[in-house]
Amino acid sequence: MTRPEKLSRMMVSRNAKTGIRVRNSRFKKRRSRFTRRQGLLIILMMLFFMGSGISYVWSNFEKTQIGYDLSQLKKEEMRLQEINRKLRLELALLKSPQNLQSKAVKDLGLRQPTPEQIVMLP
Amino acid sequence: MKVKEKKWIRFRIYVVTTFFLLGFGVILARAYQLQVIERDYLRGIAENGIIGTTKLPPERGTIYDREGNELAISVQVGSVFAHPKQIKEKSKTARQLSRILGEKKTRILKLLRRDRSFVWIKRKISPTLTQQVSDLKIGGIGVTTETRRYYPGREIAAHLIGFSGADNQGLEGLEKRYDDSLKGPQHRLIRMRDALGRSFSINRTDPSGRGMHHLLLTIDKEIQYKAQQALKIAVKKTRARGGHCIVVNPETGEILAMAVVPEFNPNAFSKYRPDQWRNRIVTDCFEPGSTLKAFLLSAALEESVVTPLSQFDCEEGEYKVGGRVVHDTHKYGKLSVSDIIVHSSNIGAIKIGQKLGYARFCSYLKKFGFSSKTGIGLLGERKGFIRKPEKARTIDRATLFFGQGMTATSLQLTMAMAAIANGGKLMRPYVVKKIVDESGGLVEETHPKVVRRVISTRTAMRVAEILEGVVGSEGTAPKAAIRGFRVAGKTGTSQKVDPKTKRYSKSKYVAIFVGFAPVERPKLVILALVDEPKGVAYGGLVAGPVFKDVGSWSLNHLKVNPQPDLLTVAEAKAKALVSDTPKDSGNSARLEEVNKIAGELRQGLLPDFRGMGMREVLKRGRALGLKVSLKGSGLAVKQKPEAGSPLNAVNRVSVSFNPPG
Structure with missing residues (x-):
């Protein structure tokens, strides 16, 4: 007789002395249950893994979002830099000596000072 | 029961296996579809994602x-x-x-x-x-x-x-x-x-x-503009072919302005001829003419072959040398070395030069930077030319002393004059001060560099003092004098060589003035050159005013204090006294003021500044040639030294101010 057969016969057979049918399978099941502590640990670990999974996904999402924002801002920066350059050019044109001289002489009626008119502050 | 159970288990295994196999098969099929069948189509979609x-x-x-x-x-x-x-x-x-x-x-x-x-x-x-x-x-x-x-x-x-x-x-x-x-x-x-x-x-x-x-x-936009304006006016006035003007800081060799006329607008460069683009200051050579006498003087003094007072016979304007006759513009008899320079006598220069010797003079010119590149690092720079002693004929040996028979660029001439202004040290000129990267970080910086010492500081000072006479009323360039500053310089008028005849032209000249100011501590060396002026072509008359215009404006721009000579001020005031007869009542207040200043000057006593405003104190102080230091604000309440101190013992006066009331 093979071992499993023997075992199954034992499981279904009644106890020779007491005549009570032994249901070993139920006891086995009971034995495989976790203790409360283990249960708690498992829940905690599951929470931890879930949490880290969610935070990983979230950070990835944030990263993409920031990437988009960054590329938008880069574009904006380039635009503003270009405007800045154009304004600097305009300022340089307005500040050019030719322009200033014609404004000073023609519009404001200013003229070059003579040496006596120049007072240098010490 | 047993067999039944076994079958059930087997059935379940088959179900699961089929399920997995099917799933795997679907994945494989999908992968095949995506990677092989629809490959090109999908690539198209992906590339569409790239907008461009x-x-x-x-x-x-x-x-x-x-x-x-x-x-x-x-x-x-x-x-x-x-x-x-x-x-x-x-x-x-x-x-x-x-x-x-x-x-x-x-x-x-x-x-x-x-x-x-x-x-x-x-x-x-x-x-x-x-x-x-x-x-x-x-x-x-x-x-x-x-x-x-x-x-x-x-x-x-x-x-x-x-x-x-x-x-x-x-x-x-x-x-x-x-x-x-x-x-x-x-x-x-x-x-x-x-x-x-x-x-x-x-x-x-x-x-x-x-x-x-x-x-x-290193360019100063304002000085550059002024140089171009002044030069343009001179070129237009003399109907000249063109002109150059350079402004250099002699202490560092920094080029503050580099002007070439006729100008061109780089925004529309194609509208101009290529020869108008050329930076003629470094690419064109010409004969420096009499300006070279300044360097002859430097060499002769440095070698102690003459003193400023040594006398030479200027042969009444005609001197035969090497089979040719050299002329002076005016006839002179005996002249001292300084007078030879001030009056720019060619014959006198030949005589000084003969004492110095051709070869020695050539070596000095080379030391001053002639016939070699200045090291400014601009494209197309030329070296110029000096005839080697062994190849020079007698006449060549004579004419070099007044600047004929050699060529130089404007920049070389300016830098050589800057060496005299800088106490005998020749500086390397430069135009790029710094190279910076996009964020402003320094990549490269150019520092002032002494090329070599050419003459001693003492000689340089003596030369400067003699050259000061050139802009005096006796000299060749009184029009180059700048009011309020001591100016030294040298004029030059050189004949151009006619490219057709290969001889000196009788109508084409180059008028040059190169000088520096203020003499006591030179801040600027300025060269003004007018190419082929029509009519009067003398350097002092044509280029001198350009020097004066650019110099006075630039010194003011650089905030260099003018120092009016006490005597000239007194003279002016005295003249004002005589001419300012009270014609109307508006003038009387001014007359009173002039009277007062003239009175103080006559007495030679320090005036009482108390009660005056700051502007007034500065003006009066300067008129008396005093350095004034101010304290506080408002009206003057205290001065040191006290009013009435003898003027010749005072050169600085400090005045305290307090707000009135």
Whole structure:
């Protein structure tokens, strides 16, 4: 007789002395249950893994979002830099000596000072 | 039961296996479909996600003057192009474009009808116009961004800066010389769209490992402008062919201005002839003429072959040497060495030179930097020429002493004079002060460099004192004198060689004045050269006023204090006293003031400044040649030394002010 057969016969057979049918399978099941502590640990670990999974996904999402924002801002920066350059050019044109001289002489009626008119502050 | 159970288990295994196999099969099939069957189609979709790759317009560094004013700057502009083969309704397209671009329809239509795959419709226009064109969304018409170089100062320092071409390449001047530094790396912008349709871009820099740099020049925009203006006026007035003007700081060798007339506008350089682009200050050689006598004097004094008081016979204006007769403009008998320089006697110069010796003079000229490049690092710089002693005939040996038979550039002549101004030390000239990167970090800096000591400080000072006489009333250039400053310099009028006859022309001259101010501590060395003036061609008369204009303006701009000579002030006041007879009551107050100052001067006593305002104190103090230091604000309450102290013992007076009331 093979071992499993023997075992199954034992499981279904009644106890020779007491005549009570032994249901070993139920006891086995009971034995495989976790203790409360283990249960708690498992829940905690599951929470931890879930949490880290969610935070990983979230950070990835944030990263993409920031990437988009960054590329938008880069574009904006380039635009503003270009405007800045154009304004600097305009300022340089307005500040050019030719322009200033014609404004000073023609519009404001200013003229070059003579040496006596120049007072240098010490 | 047992068999039944076994079958059940087996059945379940089959179910699960089939399930997995099927699933795996589906995945494989899908992978095959995506990777093999639909490969090209999907690639097309993916590439559609990339909206486009744009080559960003190449950037170019800015060129600044010493104060940080922009002299050359690049900005983005738009350009419109077409693929004529892709355009169906050419006439309609041309009409639409002509309306926006303001070009003739026929011109555009002609371009569109050309048998080419690509044509530019209009380049370098305002980006708003290109936006309007791209809004039309015509197939075959595209817009792109390019950069355009602007020179906001227009003609200012144009010959020095040069210009860059349509494709961002330096073509002339510093733009060409420093092209590698100014040119930025090529950026490529890859614009993409993600699954949700949001666009984003990736900036890729072509790996050249080179950044864009900006140049900071030693040029002072204001002085440069003044130099160009003054020179332009002189050239126009004398109907000359052109002119040069250089302003140099003798202590450092920094070039503050480098003006060439006729000018050109680098914003529209193609409208000018190429020979007008040339920076003639370094590329053109001429005979320095009598200006060379300043260096003859330096060499002769340094070698102690003469003293300023040594006498030479100037042969009444005619001297036979090497079979030729040398003339002076005025006839002189015996003259001292300093008078020979002040009156610019050629015969006197020959006599000093003969004492010094040709070879020795040549070696001094070489030490002063003639016949070798100055090291300024500009393109096309020439060396000039001095005849070697062994090849010089007797007449060559004589004429060199007054500047004939050799050639030099304006820059060489200026730097040689700067060596005298700088106590005998020859400096290397430079125009680029700094090269900085995009974030302003220093890449390269040029420091002042002494090339060599040519003459001793003592000799330099003695030469400067003698050269001061040139701008005096007796000298050849009284018109170069600057009021309020001691000026030294030398005139030169040299004949040009006629290219046809190969002889000295009788009508073509070069008028030069090169000098420095203030003599006691030179801040500026200025050369003014007028090429082929019509009519009177003397250096002192033609170029002298340019020196004076540029010098007085620049010294004021650099805040160098004028020091009016006590005597001249007193003279002026005394004259004012005599001429200012009280014609009307408005004049009487002024007369009273003049009276007062003249009185103080006569007495030689320090006036009482108490009760005066700051401006008044400074004005009066300066009129008396005093250094005034001020304390506080309001009206003068206290002065040190006290009023009435003898003037000749005082050179500084400190005045305290308090607000009135």
